[in-house]
Amino acid sequence: MQAVLFPAPESIRIERVPDPTCAADEVIVQVARCGICGTDVHIYRNEYMSNFPVIPGHEFGGVIVETGKEVADFQVGDRVAVDPNLYCGHCDMCRNEMANHCLHWQGVGITRPGGFAEYVAAPARACYHLPDAMTDAQAAFIEPLACVVHAMKRIRVLPADPVLILGAGPMGLLLVQALRRMGASYVAVVEKQPARLELAKAMGASVAVPAGAEQDAALKEVAPRGFGVVIDATGVPAVIEGAFRYLRPRGTFLQFGVAPNQARVSVSPYDIFHNDWTIVGSFALCYTFLPAIDWLASGAIDVGPLVSHVAPLHDFADVFAKFAAGQTLKVHVHMG
Numbered sequence: 001m002q003a004v005l006f007p008a009p010e011s012i013r014i015e016r017v018p019d020p021t022c023a024a025d026e027v028i029v030q031v032a033r034c035g036i037c038g039t040d041v042h043i044y045r046n047e048y049m050s051n052f053p054v055i056p057g058h059e060f061g062g063v064i065v066e067t068g069k070e071v072a073d074f075q076v077g078d079r080v081a082v083d084p085n086l087y088c089g090h091c092d093m094c095r096n097e098m099a100n101h102c103l104h105w106q107g108v109g110i111t112r113p114g115g116f117a118e119y120v121a122a123p124a125r126a127c128y129h130l131p132d133a134m135t136d137a138q139a140a141f142i143e144p145l146a147c148v149v150h151a152m153k154r155i156r157v158l159p160a161d162p163v164l165i166l167g168a169g170p171m172g173l174l175l176v177q178a179l180r181r182m183g184a185s186y187v188a189v190v191e192k193q194p195a196r197l198e199l200a201k202a203m204g205a206s207v208a209v210p211a212g213a214e215q216d217a218a219l220k221e222v223a224p225r226g227f228g229v230v231i232d233a234t235g236v237p238a239v240i241e242g243a244f245r246y247l248r249p250r251g252t253f254l255q256f257g258v259a260p261n262q263a264r265v266s267v268s269p270y271d272i273f274h275n276d277w278t279i280v281g282s283f284a285l286c287y288t289f290l291p292a293i294d295w296l297a298s299g300a301i302d303v304g305p306l307v308s309h310v311a312p313l314h315d316f317a318d319v320f321a322k323f324a325a326g327q328t329l330k331v332h333v334h335m336g
């Protein structure tokens with residue numbers, strides 16, 4: 001089959017590789033669409049917990065073309081999405097409702113072959129049936145939206161809380177919609193790209209502020225005492241370090257964006273103490289595929305406007321470079 005390979009950090013090849021083989025508890029999925037994600041860029045730069053060589057891709061749906069002999073819940077022809085986070089189910093973390101911290105965690109497209117390929121092997125227990133009406137584009141958003149659902153479970157949004165989101169990339173734009181659904185009265189967004197500011201407003205942001213010299217004054221005007229929730233959706237250390245000045249007392253800071261794993265920021269422990277702040281992380285997802293599927297299937301979350309490019313597999317290197325340079329929103333790669 002054709003696949004994208006990261007043979008080593010900072011290197012991309014598109015080449016023929018052997019088709020995956022199907023273990024007894026696995027299925028083979030013929031990939032329809034797979035989304036390019038900021039995590040893929042971190043993997044490419046060796047800033048994440050991946051192995052090389054790796055076939056990346058962890059945001060995909062497709063059709064089952066083979067089932068292992070122990071698989072009972074899925075048949076050839078079923079459309080599915082795959083939760084790329086593989087939980088063992090029997091370690092202390094899995095058995096304590098923290099499966100995303102599984103001691104034997106494996107990631108499809110991270111530590112094992114992923115979805116930028118014609119076929120992927122995945123354990124049946126990681127597969128979710130797709131509603132008939134769900135498009136391949138929506139299916140490729142289940143994984144990122146499941147990360148947003150996990151984040152919504154990690155923080156508490158109180159009615160009438162003003163929320164600030166730093167960054168209106170595809171994840172920031174999903175967060176805007178999710179927070180409106182969660183009951184945030186007021187969602188402010190800061191973003192440096194003008195086109196994304198308009199989109200943030202179309203997706204439900206109350207105000208969209210251009211990043212830069214004027215941003216502090218604009219945010220002070222809309223939330224004079226600061227925001228109840230501040231979310232970093234950039235992963236940029238300088239943005240994260242500056243985020244705390246927008247947090248009001250008793251506020252919650254959510255680290256949602258993925259920063260390079262060697263990055264450091266400086267935060268005042270006195271400020272954390274004195275302001276009763278809560279600092280929350282949100283890693284990947286944790287059995288949140290079902291609510292994500294429901295949010296998409298019901299139309300509660302609109303992902304159509306978030307896809308800026310759809311490209312065939314052989315154009316991967318080109319669209320990946322554009323994505324990494326911030327010149328796109330979500331990019332979907334199709335296989336055939």
Ligand SMILES: [Zn+2]
Nearest residue numbers: 037039059144
């Ligand atoms: Zn992702």
Ligand SMILES: [Zn+2]
Nearest residue numbers: 088091094102
């Ligand atoms: Zn486990």
